[in-house]
Amino acid sequence: QLVENFYRSTCPNVESIVRQAVTNKLTQTITTIASTLRLFLHDCFVEGCDGSVLIASPNGDAEKDAPDNLSLAGDGFDTVIKAKQSVESVCPGVVSCADILALAARDVVVLAGGPSFNVELGRRDGLVSQASRVAGNLPSPDFNLNQLNALFSRHNLNQIDMIALSGAHTVGFSHCNRFSNRLYSSRVDPTLDPSFAQELMGTCPRNPDPNVVAALDPQTPTGFDNLYYQNLVAGRGLLTSDQVLFTDGASKSTVIDFANNPGNFNGAFAAAMRKLGRVGVKTGNQGQIRRDCTRFN
Ligand code: HEM
Numbered sequence: 001q002l003v004e005n006f007y008r009s010t011c012p013n014v015e016s017i018v019r020q021a022v023t024n025k026l027t028q029t030i031t032t033i034a035s036t037l038r039l040f041l042h043d044c045f046v047e048g049c050d051g052s053v054l055i056a057s058p059n060g061d062a063e064k065d066a067p068d069n070l071s072l073a074g075d076g077f078d079t080v081i082k083a084k085q086s087v088e089s090v091c092p093g094v095v096s097c098a099d100i101l102a103l104a105a106r107d108v109v110v111l112a113g114g115p116s117f118n119v120e121l122g123r124r125d126g127l128v129s130q131a132s133r134v135a136g137n138l139p140s141p142d143f144n145l146n147q148l149n150a151l152f153s154r155h156n157l158n159q160i161d162m163i164a165l166s167g168a169h170t171v172g173f174s175h176c177n178r179f180s181n182r183l184y185s186s187r188v189d190p191t192l193d194p195s196f197a198q199e200l201m202g203t204c205p206r207n208p209d210p211n212v213v214a215a216l217d218p219q220t221p222t223g224f225d226n227l228y229y230q231n232l233v234a235g236r237g238l239l240t241s242d243q244v245l246f247t248d249g250a251s252k253s254t255v256i257d258f259a260n261n262p263g264n265f266n267g268a269f270a271a272a273m274r275k276l277g278r279v280g281v282k283t284g285n286q287g288q289i290r291r292d293c294t295r296f297n
Protein backbone atom coordinates (compact mmCIF):
# COMPACT_ATOMS: atom_id res chain seq x y z
CA GLN A 1 0.00 0.00 0.00
CA LEU A 2 2.59 2.54 1.13
CA VAL A 3 5.59 3.24 -1.08
CA GLU A 4 8.91 4.99 -0.70
CA ASN A 5 9.05 8.13 -2.87
CA PHE A 6 5.27 8.53 -2.77
CA TYR A 7 5.71 12.29 -3.21
CA ARG A 8 8.42 12.15 -5.89
CA SER A 9 6.36 14.19 -8.36
CA THR A 10 4.10 16.13 -5.96
CA CYS A 11 6.65 17.18 -3.32
CA PRO A 12 10.09 15.89 -4.30
CA ASN A 13 11.96 17.62 -1.48
CA VAL A 14 9.66 16.60 1.36
CA GLU A 15 12.31 14.45 3.07
CA SER A 16 14.94 17.18 3.20
CA ILE A 17 12.36 19.80 4.26
CA VAL A 18 11.24 17.63 7.17
CA ARG A 19 14.80 16.75 8.12
CA GLN A 20 15.73 20.44 8.19
CA ALA A 21 12.75 21.32 10.37
CA VAL A 22 13.53 18.46 12.78
CA THR A 23 17.19 19.49 12.91
CA ASN A 24 16.22 23.09 13.72
CA LYS A 25 13.87 21.95 16.46
CA LEU A 26 16.55 19.67 17.87
CA THR A 27 19.05 22.51 18.20
CA GLN A 28 16.45 24.30 20.35
CA THR A 29 15.69 21.34 22.62
CA ILE A 30 17.17 17.88 22.96
CA THR A 31 13.84 16.49 24.21
CA THR A 32 12.72 16.60 20.57
CA ILE A 33 14.32 13.19 20.08
CA ALA A 34 12.39 11.15 22.61
CA SER A 35 9.13 13.07 22.45
CA THR A 36 8.84 12.68 18.67
CA LEU A 37 9.71 8.99 18.70
CA ARG A 38 7.16 8.24 21.41
CA LEU A 39 4.50 10.27 19.62
CA PHE A 40 4.83 7.97 16.60
CA LEU A 41 4.04 4.89 18.72
CA HIS A 42 1.06 6.57 20.34
CA ASP A 43 -0.26 7.64 16.94
CA CYS A 44 0.13 4.24 15.29
CA PHE A 45 -1.37 2.17 18.13
CA VAL A 46 -4.60 4.21 18.23
CA GLU A 47 -6.59 4.34 14.96
CA GLY A 48 -3.38 3.46 13.04
CA CYS A 49 -0.60 5.78 11.83
CA ASP A 50 -2.98 8.54 10.77
CA GLY A 51 -2.09 11.63 12.77
CA SER A 52 -5.09 11.14 15.07
CA VAL A 53 -2.96 11.89 18.14
CA LEU A 54 -2.15 15.36 16.80
CA ILE A 55 -5.73 16.67 16.86
CA ALA A 56 -6.50 19.33 19.47
CA SER A 57 -10.06 19.62 20.72
CA PRO A 58 -11.47 22.71 22.39
CA ASN A 59 -13.57 20.32 24.51
CA GLY A 60 -10.58 18.37 25.81
CA ASP A 61 -11.91 15.09 24.41
CA ALA A 62 -9.38 14.36 21.65
CA GLU A 63 -6.94 11.45 21.76
CA LYS A 64 -4.18 13.63 23.19
CA ASP A 65 -6.39 14.40 26.19
CA ALA A 66 -6.70 10.74 27.20
CA PRO A 67 -4.95 9.85 30.48
CA ASP A 68 -2.45 7.60 28.65
CA ASN A 69 -1.40 10.50 26.44
CA LEU A 70 -1.10 13.29 28.98
CA SER A 71 2.60 12.54 29.50
CA LEU A 72 3.39 13.01 25.80
CA ALA A 73 5.82 15.92 25.79
CA GLY A 74 4.78 19.01 23.85
CA ASP A 75 7.98 19.09 21.83
CA GLY A 76 6.94 16.07 19.79
CA PHE A 77 3.73 17.79 18.68
CA ASP A 78 5.65 20.99 18.03
CA THR A 79 8.16 19.14 15.84
CA VAL A 80 5.42 17.82 13.57
CA ILE A 81 3.56 21.14 13.47
CA LYS A 82 6.73 23.03 12.52
CA ALA A 83 7.74 20.49 9.88
CA LYS A 84 4.23 20.59 8.42
CA GLN A 85 4.40 24.38 8.18
CA SER A 86 7.70 24.15 6.28
CA VAL A 87 6.27 21.51 3.94
CA GLU A 88 3.04 23.47 3.36
CA SER A 89 5.00 26.53 2.27
CA VAL A 90 6.51 24.49 -0.58
CA CYS A 91 3.85 21.84 -1.39
CA PRO A 92 0.52 23.00 0.04
CA GLY A 93 -2.16 20.39 0.69
CA VAL A 94 -0.10 17.43 -0.49
CA VAL A 95 1.73 15.73 2.39
CA SER A 96 -0.19 14.17 5.28
CA CYS A 97 0.59 14.88 8.91
CA ALA A 98 0.80 11.12 9.43
CA ASP A 99 3.64 10.88 6.89
CA ILE A 100 5.42 13.88 8.38
CA LEU A 101 5.33 12.21 11.81
CA ALA A 102 6.70 8.97 10.32
CA LEU A 103 9.56 10.88 8.67
CA ALA A 104 10.27 12.94 11.80
CA ALA A 105 10.39 9.78 13.95
CA ARG A 106 13.02 8.30 11.61
CA ASP A 107 14.94 11.59 11.53
CA VAL A 108 15.24 11.91 15.31
CA VAL A 109 16.59 8.36 15.51
CA VAL A 110 19.25 9.17 12.91
CA LEU A 111 20.12 12.52 14.51
CA ALA A 112 20.55 10.75 17.87
CA GLY A 113 23.05 8.31 16.36
CA GLY A 114 20.71 5.45 15.52
CA PRO A 115 20.21 3.53 12.29
CA SER A 116 18.87 5.13 9.14
CA PHE A 117 16.15 3.50 7.06
CA ASN A 118 13.80 4.41 4.25
CA VAL A 119 10.30 5.45 5.26
CA GLU A 120 7.32 4.25 3.25
CA LEU A 121 4.84 7.04 2.53
CA GLY A 122 1.31 7.61 1.30
CA ARG A 123 -0.61 7.65 4.60
CA ARG A 124 -3.74 9.79 4.79
CA ASP A 125 -4.81 11.68 7.89
CA GLY A 126 -7.63 10.20 9.92
CA LEU A 127 -10.99 11.74 10.71
CA VAL A 128 -11.39 10.31 14.21
CA SER A 129 -9.59 11.42 17.37
CA GLN A 130 -11.37 10.57 20.57
CA ALA A 131 -10.00 10.32 24.08
CA SER A 132 -12.46 7.50 24.80
CA ARG A 133 -10.88 5.28 22.13
CA VAL A 134 -7.38 5.20 23.66
CA ALA A 135 -7.75 2.98 26.72
CA GLY A 136 -6.49 -0.57 26.16
CA ASN A 137 -4.53 0.27 23.03
CA LEU A 138 -1.26 1.46 24.52
CA PRO A 139 1.22 -0.69 26.45
CA SER A 140 1.31 -0.25 30.20
CA PRO A 141 4.64 -0.09 32.06
CA ASP A 142 3.65 -2.98 34.31
CA PHE A 143 2.81 -5.37 31.47
CA ASN A 144 4.41 -8.81 31.48
CA LEU A 145 5.81 -10.49 28.36
CA ASN A 146 2.53 -12.12 27.38
CA GLN A 147 0.64 -8.85 27.65
CA LEU A 148 3.28 -7.04 25.60
CA ASN A 149 3.24 -9.72 22.92
CA ALA A 150 -0.55 -9.79 22.83
CA LEU A 151 -0.82 -6.05 22.29
CA PHE A 152 1.95 -5.80 19.69
CA SER A 153 0.74 -8.85 17.78
CA ARG A 154 -2.60 -7.10 17.23
CA HIS A 155 -0.58 -4.80 14.98
CA ASN A 156 1.37 -7.51 13.18
CA LEU A 157 4.45 -6.91 15.32
CA ASN A 158 6.10 -10.08 16.58
CA GLN A 159 8.15 -10.57 19.75
CA ILE A 160 11.43 -9.59 18.07
CA ASP A 161 9.81 -6.41 16.72
CA MET A 162 8.44 -5.66 20.17
CA ILE A 163 11.82 -6.15 21.84
CA ALA A 164 13.57 -4.04 19.18
CA LEU A 165 11.00 -1.24 19.43
CA SER A 166 11.34 -1.24 23.21
CA GLY A 167 14.90 -0.16 22.45
CA ALA A 168 13.39 3.29 21.86
CA HIS A 169 13.78 3.52 25.64
CA THR A 170 17.47 4.13 24.95
CA VAL A 171 16.37 7.79 24.92
CA GLY A 172 14.08 9.84 27.09
CA PHE A 173 12.54 9.85 30.53
CA SER A 174 9.77 8.46 32.67
CA HIS A 175 7.83 10.12 35.45
CA CYS A 176 8.32 8.48 38.84
CA ASN A 177 4.74 7.21 39.17
CA ARG A 178 5.23 4.84 36.22
CA PHE A 179 7.74 2.69 38.10
CA SER A 180 7.60 3.69 41.80
CA ASN A 181 5.67 0.49 42.60
CA ARG A 182 8.97 -1.30 41.96
CA LEU A 183 10.60 0.68 44.78
CA TYR A 184 7.88 1.06 47.39
CA SER A 185 5.78 -2.10 47.52
CA SER A 186 6.19 -4.57 50.37
CA ARG A 187 9.72 -5.13 49.09
CA VAL A 188 11.93 -3.67 46.37
CA ASP A 189 11.43 -5.46 43.03
CA PRO A 190 13.98 -8.31 43.20
CA THR A 191 14.73 -8.02 39.47
CA LEU A 192 16.04 -4.48 40.08
CA ASP A 193 19.77 -4.08 40.69
CA PRO A 194 20.01 -2.92 44.36
CA SER A 195 22.35 -0.01 43.68
CA PHE A 196 20.14 1.18 40.82
CA ALA A 197 17.16 0.92 43.17
CA GLN A 198 19.00 3.16 45.66
CA GLU A 199 19.70 5.73 42.94
CA LEU A 200 16.07 5.71 41.88
CA MET A 201 14.86 6.17 45.44
CA GLY A 202 17.02 9.27 45.55
CA THR A 203 15.46 10.65 42.38
CA CYS A 204 11.96 9.49 43.25
CA PRO A 205 11.09 9.65 46.96
CA ARG A 206 7.80 8.22 48.20
CA ASN A 207 5.65 11.20 47.28
CA PRO A 208 7.64 12.87 44.53
CA ASP A 209 6.89 16.12 42.79
CA PRO A 210 4.74 14.91 39.86
CA ASN A 211 7.13 16.60 37.44
CA VAL A 212 10.20 14.60 38.49
CA VAL A 213 11.52 12.16 35.90
CA ALA A 214 14.22 9.50 35.66
CA ALA A 215 16.11 8.58 32.50
CA LEU A 216 15.08 5.37 30.79
CA ASP A 217 18.77 4.88 29.87
CA PRO A 218 20.75 6.83 32.47
CA GLN A 219 24.08 6.39 30.68
CA THR A 220 23.16 7.92 27.31
CA PRO A 221 19.65 9.41 27.65
CA THR A 222 19.96 11.36 24.41
CA GLY A 223 22.02 8.87 22.40
CA PHE A 224 20.38 6.16 20.33
CA ASP A 225 22.50 3.08 21.10
CA ASN A 226 22.13 -0.46 22.46
CA LEU A 227 22.96 0.44 26.07
CA TYR A 228 19.27 -0.06 26.88
CA TYR A 229 19.81 -3.81 26.45
CA GLN A 230 23.07 -3.78 28.40
CA ASN A 231 21.13 -2.10 31.20
CA LEU A 232 18.51 -4.86 31.14
CA VAL A 233 21.21 -7.54 31.46
CA ALA A 234 22.54 -5.64 34.49
CA GLY A 235 19.10 -5.37 36.15
CA ARG A 236 18.93 -1.69 35.32
CA GLY A 237 15.77 -1.52 33.27
CA LEU A 238 13.59 1.33 34.52
CA LEU A 239 10.08 0.05 33.81
CA THR A 240 8.74 -3.39 34.73
CA SER A 241 7.97 -3.84 31.01
CA ASP A 242 11.63 -3.16 30.20
CA GLN A 243 13.15 -5.48 32.80
CA VAL A 244 10.75 -8.32 32.03
CA LEU A 245 12.30 -8.67 28.57
CA PHE A 246 15.44 -9.98 30.25
CA THR A 247 13.81 -11.72 33.19
CA ASP A 248 11.46 -13.83 31.10
CA GLY A 249 13.30 -16.77 29.57
CA ALA A 250 11.27 -16.50 26.38
CA SER A 251 12.77 -13.13 25.44
CA LYS A 252 16.09 -13.14 27.29
CA SER A 253 18.23 -14.45 24.42
CA THR A 254 17.10 -11.63 22.12
CA VAL A 255 18.00 -9.05 24.77
CA ILE A 256 21.45 -10.61 25.16
CA ASP A 257 21.90 -10.62 21.39
CA PHE A 258 20.97 -6.92 21.10
CA ALA A 259 23.19 -6.07 24.10
CA ASN A 260 26.19 -7.75 22.47
CA ASN A 261 25.58 -6.92 18.82
CA PRO A 262 24.58 -3.33 18.13
CA GLY A 263 24.29 -4.12 14.43
CA ASN A 264 21.63 -6.75 15.13
CA PHE A 265 19.67 -4.27 17.22
CA ASN A 266 19.95 -1.53 14.60
CA GLY A 267 18.76 -3.84 11.83
CA ALA A 268 15.86 -5.18 13.88
CA PHE A 269 14.87 -1.69 15.03
CA ALA A 270 14.82 -0.29 11.48
CA ALA A 271 12.76 -3.24 10.22
CA ALA A 272 10.32 -2.95 13.12
CA MET A 273 9.89 0.80 12.66
CA ARG A 274 8.89 0.20 9.04
CA LYS A 275 6.36 -2.38 10.21
CA LEU A 276 5.08 -0.03 12.90
CA GLY A 277 4.60 2.60 10.21
CA ARG A 278 2.19 0.31 8.33
CA VAL A 279 -0.19 -0.17 11.25
CA GLY A 280 -3.78 0.69 10.33
CA VAL A 281 -2.82 3.12 7.59
CA LYS A 282 -5.39 4.90 5.44
CA THR A 283 -4.48 5.32 1.78
CA GLY A 284 -6.00 6.29 -1.55
CA ASN A 285 -9.02 8.49 -0.96
CA GLN A 286 -9.60 7.46 2.65
CA GLY A 287 -9.28 10.23 5.22
CA GLN A 288 -7.80 13.54 4.10
CA ILE A 289 -4.60 15.57 3.84
CA ARG A 290 -4.92 17.93 6.76
CA ARG A 291 -3.72 21.49 6.26
CA ASP A 292 -3.25 22.07 9.96
CA CYS A 293 -2.15 18.95 11.82
CA THR A 294 -4.08 19.94 14.93
CA ARG A 295 -7.53 20.11 13.23
CA PHE A 296 -9.58 18.31 10.66
CA ASN A 297 -10.03 20.30 7.42
C1 HEM B 1 6.96 -2.08 25.02
C2 HEM B 1 6.00 -1.42 25.63
C3 HEM B 1 6.16 0.00 26.07
C4 HEM B 1 5.77 0.51 27.26
C5 HEM B 1 5.08 -0.24 28.37
C6 HEM B 1 6.13 1.89 27.27
C7 HEM B 1 5.89 2.75 28.32
C8 HEM B 1 6.45 4.00 28.47
C9 HEM B 1 6.34 4.83 29.63
C10 HEM B 1 5.52 4.51 30.88
C11 HEM B 1 7.09 5.93 29.42
C12 HEM B 1 7.28 7.10 30.38
C13 HEM B 1 6.25 8.17 30.12
C14 HEM B 1 6.33 9.29 31.13
O1 HEM B 1 6.18 9.04 32.32
O2 HEM B 1 6.55 10.44 30.73
C15 HEM B 1 7.68 5.80 28.12
C16 HEM B 1 8.51 6.71 27.55
C17 HEM B 1 8.99 6.61 26.25
N1 HEM B 1 8.63 5.65 25.33
FE1 HEM B 1 7.73 3.92 25.71
N2 HEM B 1 6.73 2.21 26.10
C18 HEM B 1 6.77 1.09 25.32
C19 HEM B 1 7.23 1.01 24.03
C20 HEM B 1 7.73 2.07 23.32
C21 HEM B 1 7.95 2.08 21.90
C22 HEM B 1 7.63 0.92 20.96
C23 HEM B 1 8.44 3.30 21.59
C24 HEM B 1 8.82 3.86 20.24
C25 HEM B 1 9.14 3.14 19.19
C26 HEM B 1 8.56 4.04 22.83
C27 HEM B 1 9.12 5.27 22.96
C28 HEM B 1 9.26 5.94 24.17
C29 HEM B 1 10.12 7.10 24.34
C30 HEM B 1 11.05 7.69 23.31
C31 HEM B 1 9.92 7.53 25.66
C32 HEM B 1 10.54 8.76 26.34
C33 HEM B 1 9.61 9.94 26.14
C34 HEM B 1 10.17 11.27 26.60
O3 HEM B 1 11.23 11.34 27.23
O4 HEM B 1 9.51 12.29 26.32
N3 HEM B 1 8.08 3.28 23.84
N4 HEM B 1 7.26 4.62 27.55
Ligand SMILES: [Ca+2]
Binding pocket: 042, 043, 044, 045, 046, 047, 048, 049, 050, 051, 052, 053, 126
Ligand atom coordinates in the same frame (compact mmCIF):
# COMPACT_ATOMS: atom_id res chain seq x y z
CA1 LIG C 1 -3.44 7.32 15.08
Ligand SMILES: [Ca+2]
Binding pocket: 170, 171, 217, 219, 220, 221, 222, 223, 224, 225, 226, 227, 228
Ligand atom coordinates in the same frame (compact mmCIF):
# COMPACT_ATOMS: atom_id res chain seq x y z
CA1 LIG D 1 20.97 5.56 25.01
